[in-house]
Amino acid sequence: MSLSIRNQLPGTVASVTPGEVMATVKIRLDGGQELTAAVTLEAVEDLGLTTGSAVRALIKSTEVSLATGPVNGVSIRNQLPGTVTDVTTGGAMARVKVDVAGGELTSAITKDAVGELGLATGSPVVALIKATEVSLSNA
Amino acid sequence: MSLSIRNQLPGTVASVTPGEVMATVKIRLDGGQELTAAVTLEAVEDLGLTTGSAVRALIKSTEVSLATGPVNGVSIRNQLPGTVTDVTTGGAMARVKVDVAGGELTSAITKDAVGELGLATGSPVVALIKATEVSLSNA
Amino acid sequence: MSLSIRNQLPGTVASVTPGEVMATVKIRLDGGQELTAAVTLEAVEDLGLTTGSAVRALIKSTEVSLATGPVNGVSIRNQLPGTVTDVTTGGAMARVKVDVAGGELTSAITKDAVGELGLATGSPVVALIKATEVSLSNA
Numbered sequence: 402m403s404l405s406i407r408n409q410l411p412g413t414v415a416s417v418t419p420g421e422v423m424a425t426v427k428i429r430l431d432g433g434q435e436l437t438a439a440v441t442l443e444a445v446e447d448l449g450l451t452t453g454s455a456v457r458a459l460i461k462s463t464e465v466s467l468a469t470g471p472v473n474g475v476s477i478r479n480q481l482p483g484t485v486t487d488v489t490t491g492g493a494m495a496r497v498k499v500d501v502a503g504g505e506l507t508s509a510i511t512k513d514a515v516g517e518l519g520l521a522t523g524s525p526v527v528a529l530i531k532a533t534e535v536s537l538s539n540a
Numbered sequence: 541m542s543l544s545i546r547n548q549l550p551g552t553v554a555s556v557t558p559g560e561v562m563a564t565v566k567i568r569l570d571g572g573q574e575l576t577a578a579v580t581l582e583a584v585e586d587l588g589l590t591t592g593s594a595v596r597a598l599i600k601s602t603e604v605s606l607a608t609g610p611v612n613g614v615s616i617r618n619q620l621p622g623t624v625t626d627v628t629t630g631g632a633m634a635r636v637k638v639d640v641a642g643g644e645l646t647s648a649i650t651k652d653a654v655g656e657l658g659l660a661t662g663s664p665v666v667a668l669i670k671a672t673e674v675s676l677s678n679a
Numbered sequence: 680m681s682l683s684i685r686n687q688l689p690g691t692v693a694s695v696t697p698g699e700v701m702a703t704v705k706i707r708l709d710g711g712q713e714l715t716a717a718v719t720l721e722a723v724e725d726l727g728l729t730t731g732s733a734v735r736a737l738i739k740s741t742e743v744s745l746a747t748g749p750v751n752g753v754s755i756r757n758q759l760p761g762t763v764t765d766v767t768t769g770g771a772m773a774r775v776k777v778d779v780a781g782g783e784l785t786s787a788i789t790k791d792a793v794g795e796l797g798l799a800t801g802s803p804v805v806a807l808i809k810a811t812e813v814s815l816s817n818a
Contacts (some may be wrong), residue, residue: 404598405583405676407771420699421630422648439701439719441648443545444544446627452675459543462580463543463672463741468681474817475737476722492769494787496580509562511740511774511787514683525686529684533602533811537544559770564789578772578789602811606754613747614807615792631698632717650703650717650810653754668753671789672741 407507408460411540412436414450426450426537428458432503437478438535448539455540464534465508467497468527469518479530481506485520499528546646547599550679551575553589564587565676567597571642576617577674587678594679603673604635604647607666608657618669620645624659638667685785686738689818690714692728704728704815706736710781715756716813726817733818742812743786745775746805747796757808759784763798777806 412430424445428436436458450456471480483501490496495515499506520526520527551569561582567575575597589595610619622640634654638645645667659665685749690708702723706714714736749758761779768774773793779786784806798804 402714404588405577405579405587405677406598407580407583418700420633420701422633422635423630423698423700424629425721432685437719437721439602439728441546443645443646446545448542448544458541458546461675462583463578464739466739467553469681472682472816476716476726476815477737478719478722489561491562491769491772493772494559494561494769496561496582499565507580507582508683509741510683511685511785513774513785514685514740515745518681518683529682530551531812531814532722533717536600539542539579551816557771559772559790562771564791576791578787581771583796602808603809605809607750608752611746611750611753613796614750615745615786615788615796616807617789617792630701632696632701632703632720633698635758646785647754648716648811650756651698652703652715653756653810657752657754668755670742670786 406459407462410458410504412453412456412458414454414456417445417450417451420515428456430503434481437532438537439532440537457540458534458540460530460534462507462509464530465506466529467508468529471527477529478532481528483526483528485524485526487524488515488520499526547602549597549643551597553591553593553595553596554632555591556584567595569642573620574638576671577676578671579676596677596679598675598677599649599669599673601646601648604645605668606647607668610666616668617671620667622636622667624661624663624665627659628655638665684737685740688736688782690734690736692730692732692734694730695723695728706734708781712759715810716815717810718815735816735818737814737816738808738812740787742783742808743784744807744808745786749805755807756810759806761804761805761806763800763802766798767792777804
């Protein structure tokens with residue numbers, strides 16, 4: 402099955418914290434980073450996720466924000482440092498490719514943001530991804 | 541591959557409108573409804589999507605809002621009418637199951653919203669889904 | 680440090696309702712509006728958020744929907760009335776700037792939506808933002 406979701410990062414479940422409706426799943430990515438996903442408890446049960454499960458973290462490119470450096474004091478759980486490898490701009494939106502440890506990310510942000518942040522090939526960035534925007538699949 | 545993404549609606553591509561970075565893809569769901577997805581142009585090319593392609597529309601439960609009736613004059617492209625079949629509440633969030641033509645949707649919304657809208661089994665609702673929140677897979 | 684996240688609204692925490700995994704945080708924006716954010720409980724703890732904390736609400740432009748008026752009976756917690764100040768359209772997407780009390784919002788919606796809603800400079804709109812799409816930072 403091919404997916405339109407551009408970002409698919411392999412890793413291993415480090416912990417599962419269940420609530421009544423939602424659950425947070427911590428994943429150790431193959432690139433070494435830690436990632437937090439907030440998914441429904443039902444999904445955790447259906448996928449049989451437990452510590453050690455091999456998974457893929459799936460993140461739509463429109464859910465990947467970029468910062469020019471690490472951000473302190475923010476609720477956004479996931480920050481992946483990397484380097485811009487390509488910028489393609491359209492009339493309203495832009496697509497930015499970012500090399501991170503263990504893979505590549507695609508971010509779809511406004512053209513305005515690209516201009517204001519001065520993003521170009523070689524720019525160091527940190528990709529920011531809210532935990533509620535991370536989906537998981539069995540690897 | 542099992543996915544944590546709760547909502548997977550089968551359908552057929554009705555049209556593709558490419559931009560420079562993003563593309564809008566209209567899908568005729570098997571349940572008869574029309575759905576619009578805004579995905580990267582790159583994804584459209586990688587998946588080889590053209591009119592007639594069989595696809596699945598994938599929507600994370602945290603991206604499904606609910607209204608008590610149709611909403612006019614809103615930028616949200618997708619409105620799927622249905623009936624609530626189950627409500628499970630936690631401390632902050634709630635999970636609502638909705639029967640729609642051709643399938644079932646799961647919506648994760650705040651507990652507050654469930655209370656304010658008076659949602660219970662049998663409630664008629666309209667599921668609202670922003671086009672940028674719809675991912676696609678080959679069927 | 681610069682962020683691609685276009686929308687950054689300053690405010691003060693009015694209340695925190697913790698669940699097991701997620702928490703809802705109500706914020707009184709400096710512009711006077713109330714905003715609800717659904718973030719992980721872990722984030723609330725890490726940021727030390729309590730009633731009275733100064734914060735910024737961060738909202739990606741792709742998460743801001745627009746309506747031509749207030750919407751009743753909807754699970755979407757946040758509705759900020761404003762006026763369109765600029766519309767820029769691309770091939771598939773459009774960027775709409777909206778003046779709201781206390782600041783400016785950027786919304787990235789489909790070009791189709793702009794056309795159907797007849798949005799232009801001066802149009803009164805209501806920005807709709809799902810609670811799960813609001814991130815928070817310490818001010």
